[in-house]
Amino acid sequence: MKGRVLARTHCSVCDHPGLREFQWVEERCYRRCPQCFATLMDPAGWLSEEDERAVYALHDNRPDDPRYRSFLGRLAGPLLEVLPPGQQGLDFGCGPGPALAGMLEEAGHQMALYDPAFFADTSVLARQWDFIVCTEVVEHLRHPLAVFQQLDQMIRPGGWLGIMTCFQTDDDRFAEWYYRRDPTHIVFYREATFQWLAEHFRWRIIVPRKDVVLLHKTA
Numbered sequence: 664m665k666g667r668v669l670a671r672t673h674c675s676v677c678d679h680p681g682l683r684e685f686q687w688v689e690e691r692c693y694r695r696c697p698q699c700f701a702t703l704m705d706p707a708g709w710l711s712e713e714d715e716r717a718v719y720a721l722h723d724n725r726p727d728d729p730r731y732r733s734f735l736g737r738l739a740g741p742l743l744e745v746l747p748p749g750q751q752g753l754d755f756g757c758g759p760g761p762a763l764a765g766m767l768e769e770a771g772h773q774m775a776l777y778d779p780a781f782f783a784d785t786s787v788l789a790r791q792w793d794f795i796v797c798t799e800v801v802e803h804l805r806h807p808l809a810v811f812q813q814l815d816q817m818i819r820p821g822g823w824l825g826i827m828t829c830f831q832t833d834d835d836r837f838a839e840w841y842y843r844r845d846p847t848h849i850v851f852y853r854e855a856t857f858q859w860l861a862e863h864f865r866w867r868i869i870v871p872r873k874d875v876v877l878l879h880k881t882a
Contacts, residue, residue: 671694671703671705671706674696674698674699674701674703675701675703675804675805675806675807675808675850676696676699676701676703676807676808676850676852676856676859676860677696677698677699677701677808677859677860677863678808679696679697679698679699681696681697681698682694682695682696682703683695683696683697685702685834685837686834686837686838688837688838688843690708691704691705691707691708692704692705692707692708693705693837693843693851698859699855699856699859699860700853700855700856700859701850701851701852701853701856702831702837702850702851703849703850703851704848704849704850706805708849709805709849710846710847715803715847716780718845718846718847719758719759719780719847725760725762726760726761726762726765727762728762731760731762732762732766735762735763735766735798735827736766737827737872737874737875738763738796738798738825738826738827738875739763739766739767739770741825741869741871741872741875741877742767742794742796742823742825742877743767743770745823745869745877745879746772746793746794746823747793748771749771749772749773750772750773750793750794751772751773751774751775751792751793751794752764752767752772752773752774752775752792752793752794752795752796753774753775753776753777753787753792753794753795753796753817754767754774754775754776754777754795754796754798755777755778755795755796755797755800755814756777756778756779756797756798756799756800756803757776757777757778757781757782758778758780758781758799759778759780759781761774761776761782763796763798764776764796767796772794775787775792788813788817790817791816791817791818791819791822792817792818792819792822793818793819793821793822793823794818794822794823794824794825795814795817795818795822795823795824795825796824796825796826797814797824797825797826797827798826798827799827799828800826800828801826801828801850801852802828802829802842802848802849802850802851802852803847803848803849803850804849804850805849807850811860811864812864815864815866815880818880819880820880820881820882821879821880821881822879822880823877823878823879823880824866824877824878824880825875825876825877825878826857826875826876826877826878827874827875827876828852828874829842829851829874830852830853830854830873830874831851831852831853832853854870854876857870857876857878860878861878864878864880865881865882866878866879866880866881867879867881
């Protein structure tokens with residue numbers, strides 16, 4: 664399988680044309696972008712959409728699980744510090760158990776849900792929101808730049824985009840990294856990747872802790 668022509672030549676995060684081969688792992692090729700430093704699985708290694716949804720259905724993310732709520736609090740805590748009271752938000756890619764939306768509602772915000780597999784009401788994508796949250800979503804995106812463009816259009820000026828995904832930091836351990844071993848994870852971001860996105864969309868960026876990014880649409 665090594666040595667065949669790869670399907671992807673442009674970075675799906677920043678559209679840079681100079682992707683470089685990074686590593687082969689388990690007959691999957693991963694490529695590195697020299698502009699935004701994202702690491703991308705070649706499309707030949709992607710699961711089918713049916714198989715991908717079957718993996719999602721195995722996730723046990725119950726809204727009443729205190730450990731899961733603590734995990735989501737890594738994003739909810741910093742986000743709640745910057746949100747004014749009574750905002751309208753969207754949990755984008757909420758999955759079957761929208762625990763984060765429930766936590767933000769408990770804090771006094773109004774929440775809507777969207778997930779193509781579990782909450783597929785696309786009407787919520789046709790309006791603007793005070794804030795949008797994406798937890799454990801962006802690593803699954805087949806066309807991330809297009810989705811970030813869509814999210815930017817869906818956020819009101821002055822609004823926030825909160826993202827949680829595990830930053831890729833250690834090239835030497837990439838092959839054995841638990842996050843890479845999930846076959847539905849096809850895009851891996853570094854903090855520098857979000858810095859590029861912030862500059863591209865003219866967002867103000869805050870990284871309150873590892874794996875959490877807050878992006879402020881200032882205009």
